Amino acid sequence: MTPDVTIAAAGTASLVQSVDWVAIAPPLIAAAVALVVLLADLFLPPARKPLLGWITLAGLVAALAALVPLRTGSRSTFCLTANPDACSYTVDQFAFVIQALVLGGALLTALLAMKDTEEKLPAGEFWFLLLSSAAGAALLPAARDLATLVVALEVASLPAFALVGLKRGDRLSSEAALKFFLSSVTATAVMLLGVSFVYAATGTLHLTEIATKLADVPGQLGTVAETGVVLTLVGFAFKTAAAPFHFWVPDTYVGAPLPVAAYLSVVGKAVGFSGLILVTVVAFPAYADVWGPALAVLAALTMTIGNAAAVRQAATRAHSAVRLLAWSSVGQAGYLLVPIAAAAYSGDNKVGATVAYALMYAVVNLGAFAVAALVARGKPLNRLTDYRGLYAERPLAALALAFFLLCLAGLPPGIIGLFAKVTVFSAAVDAGLGWLAVVMAVNVVVALYYYLRWTAILFRAPETAEEPETADAPAGEPSAAVGASSGPVAQPVRSRVPAPLAVAVALTATVGVVLSGLPQLALHFASVTLF
Numbered sequence: 001m002t003p004d005v006t007i008a009a010a011g012t013a014s015l016v017q018s019v020d021w022v023a024i025a026p027p028l029i030a031a032a033v034a035l036v037v038l039l040a041d042l043f044l045p046p047a048r049k050p051l052l053g054w055i056t057l058a059g060l061v062a063a064l065a066a067l068v069p070l071r072t073g074s075r076s077t078f079c080l081t082a083n084p085d086a087c088s089y090t091v092d093q094f095a096f097v098i099q100a101l102v103l104g105g106a107l108l109t110a111l112l113a114m115k116d117t118e119e120k121l122p123a124g125e126f127w128f129l130l131l132s133s134a135a136g137a138a139l140l141p142a143a144r145d146l147a148t149l150v151v152a153l154e155v156a157s158l159p160a161f162a163l164v165g166l167k168r169g170d171r172l173s174s175e176a177a178l179k180f181f182l183s184s185v186t187a188t189a190v191m192l193l194g195v196s197f198v199y200a201a202t203g204t205l206h207l208t209e210i211a212t213k214l215a216d217v218p219g220q221l222g223t224v225a226e227t228g229v230v231l232t233l234v235g236f237a238f239k240t241a242a243a244p245f246h247f248w249v250p251d252t253y254v255g256a257p258l259p260v261a262a263y264l265s266v267v268g269k270a271v272g273f274s275g276l277i278l279v280t281v282v283a284f285p286a287y288a289d290v291w292g293p294a295l296a297v298l299a300a301l302t303m304t305i306g307n308a309a310a311v312r313q314a315a316t317r318a319h320s321a322v323r324l325l326a327w328s329s330v331g332q333a334g335y336l337l338v339p340i341a342a343a344a345y346s347g348d349n350k351v352g353a354t355v356a357y358a359l360m361y362a363v364v365n366l367g368a369f370a371v372a373a374l375v376a377r378g379k380p381l382n383r384l385t386d387y388r389g390l391y392a393e394r395p396l397a398a399l400a401l402a403f404f405l406l407c408l409a410g411l412p413p414g415i416i417g418l419f420a421k422v423t424v425f426s427a428a429v430d431a432g433l434g435w436l437a438v439v440m441a442v443n444v445v446v447a448l449y450y451y452l453r454w455t456a457i458l459f460r461a462p463e464t465a466e467e468p469e470t471a472d473a474p475a476g477e478p479s480a481a482v483g484a485s486s487g488p489v490a491q492p493v494r495s496r497v498p499a500p501l502a503v504a505v506a507l508t509a510t511v512g513v514v515l516s517g518l519p520q521l522a523l524h525f526a527s528v529t530l531f
Helices: 003-014 025-043 051-064 093-119 123-142 145-166 171-202 209-216 219-239 249-255 258-283 285-311 320-346 350-376 397-411 415-429 433-457 500-517 520-526
Strands: 075-080 088-092
Touching: 025 051, 025 093, 025 123, 025 397, 025 433, 025 500, 025 520, 051 093, 051 123, 051 500, 088 093, 088 123, 093 123, 093 258, 093 350, 123 145, 123 258, 123 520, 145 171, 145 209, 171 209, 171 219, 171 249, 171 415, 209 285, 219 258, 219 285, 249 258, 249 320, 249 520, 258 285, 285 320, 285 433, 320 350, 320 415, 350 397, 350 415, 350 500, 350 520, 397 415, 397 433, 397 500, 415 500, 415 520
Parallel strands: none
Antiparallel strands: 075 088
16 A cells, blocks of 8 residues: 555544444434334334333333443543544433433423323324433433534424324314414524524534534624624523523423423423533633523523413412412522522532432422323313312322422422522522522412312312312313202212322322432532532
8 A cells, every 4th residue: 555545544443433332322222113113113013002102111221221331420421533522423411411411301201292192092193202212311411512402402392392292183282383383493493593603603513513602702703792692592592491581381282292391391491501501611611700690690581481370370260270380380490590500609600409309300390290181181181179088088198299299389299399509599699699698589389378278178078079170271272060960969089099190190209308318419519510
């Protein structure tokens, strides 16, 4: 071989990137199982469709198991050959924790949906879309360039649009899917414009290189860089349901199947906040004076609007329980924004408080949705008044829901909720954001009202007669009062709880109790650097 050919061969070889298959295994397994489900759906007879749900559960368990080799150290792949430190995919402690959260959330969602896919939802489409979205959600926290970040975000979001509108023939579901789609597309367009401006100013898409080049942007490109940073943050504000970009949340949660609403409230929120943390703390630290105050204001606005709307929910309104959880999730998003804003003032170690709070919120919020799904099986309007006397009818479910609500409120015995809120308060105070800590304290007190009101309803004596629902039921929905006679009212028959749904409630309650017994875990996450 001549010297010229040898040099050419060496140059060609240097362009080949190595792939760490262990590092990319969790999202890859979820995506592969999604394709298996899609193909199996073509050949399985209708009577065998429930098998698809069990394949999905097995795939998500396998994806979670693939995280075990990644629990220590940091692994990167798809790195630039000219600069090995600039990689497109990195599994560090932050990525590991968020991947465990989203895959665990998808697993619990699958348990909630097992019975619905047998009775109401098209099984093949549902499981394929859920796994596809979970694959994108698992990819996002490990993304370390803007292109991979946007692709992962859309892979997680696009299947979610279809999941929301999967209740065929349901007007609320169709409207919810359309509103969710339009708001998300708008967010993506704004974010892509911001990403293009950042690329124009820096000439790179890798987050670590962007951080270096934004610190020394030429004067003529300064305005372009600032505009790109702001537009990128606006796009993620849509994704995280931060006010005033939260308007799609209540209608989407009400119109979506309950398991999908649970999925969006936890996994969808984790995806948005993961992306926001990556672009602010990793890529844009040079512009902390821009995004720090902006996120602090957004946090105050979001928690205030969310809690104020939750307080106003009428107990007799149709779907008021789901609406309350929707507005509660908006308020909780405000709390999650606080440590990210604090990171602009006192370093990236503050984002650990967001991760700690997100872990607590994911467990207890999924548990609350699991109990809501249980109640909805007998009372599809899912009003807050439908929970009256739940303790007399299903004491374990009532105790579990009471525990979840107290965790969200930050009251004992929900110790993990209390400690998670303390970590967020500490992040704000340590960063010198005393005014934001005061706003959060006021909102926590306001939230106590609706969480404790719902908790009290669970233990009240059940009604002796069924209340008319005609006035509360939206057009096209059945009313329990139709056909009521003036004779004695028959007591409702206690239906059997599907095993997967019972497992979901028990699992979330158990994890919540364990976390409350080990509250120092929240303090641990809040005190370490995850990157």
